[in-house]
Amino acid sequence: MxxxxxxxxxxxxxxxxxxxxxxxxxxxxxxxxPNSGTVYSYTTIHIAPPEYVDLAPYQVVLVELTEKLKVTGFMKERVKIGDQVMFKDVKDSAYMFERVG
Ligand SMILES: [Zn+2]
Missing domain, CATH: 2.20.28 (Rubrerythrin, domain 2)
Structure with missing residues (x-):
């Protein structure tokens, strides 16, 4: 990306x-x-705003792509800090990530 x-x-x-x-x-x-990075922090969203209601529950993740660059993304899968994740696509201007491996 x-x-x-x-x-x-x-x-x-x-x-x-x-x-x-x-x-x-x-x-x-x-x-x-890089398209992939490490989960730096995350929050689980159970009650979503209207535009993301069909995604819930989901995680809002802060992904560290490089030493200098962190990106806020969304994930359907459960993650924990340190997991490797990969950028998948942009949905309604949100960056969607999925777990690697
Ligand atoms: Zn500058």
Whole structure:
């Protein structure tokens, strides 16, 4: 998958930003980042907002893709911290992940 990297300080984000939150630079370049990463933290959602009601219960996971880049994603499967997960697709602008292996 692709991410935006600040040309000045190296800050990385999965969504495009006008200004780098670290150094205020507005120059970004697109970089390739791994499709898979490690679960950094997660929350189980039992009562979902209307747009995700058919997914519930699901996990909102914070996935560490690289040292500098963490992405918030959604998962149907139960996970725990340290699990390897892989980006699957984008559903209603949410990043869907699934467990590896
Ligand atoms: Zn920066």
């Amino acid at each position: 692709e991410a935006y990297k600040c040309k000045k300080c190296g800050y990385e984000s999965i969504t495009s930003k006008y200004y780098c939150p670290t150094c205020r630079s507005s120059e970004f370049e697109k970089v390739d980042v």
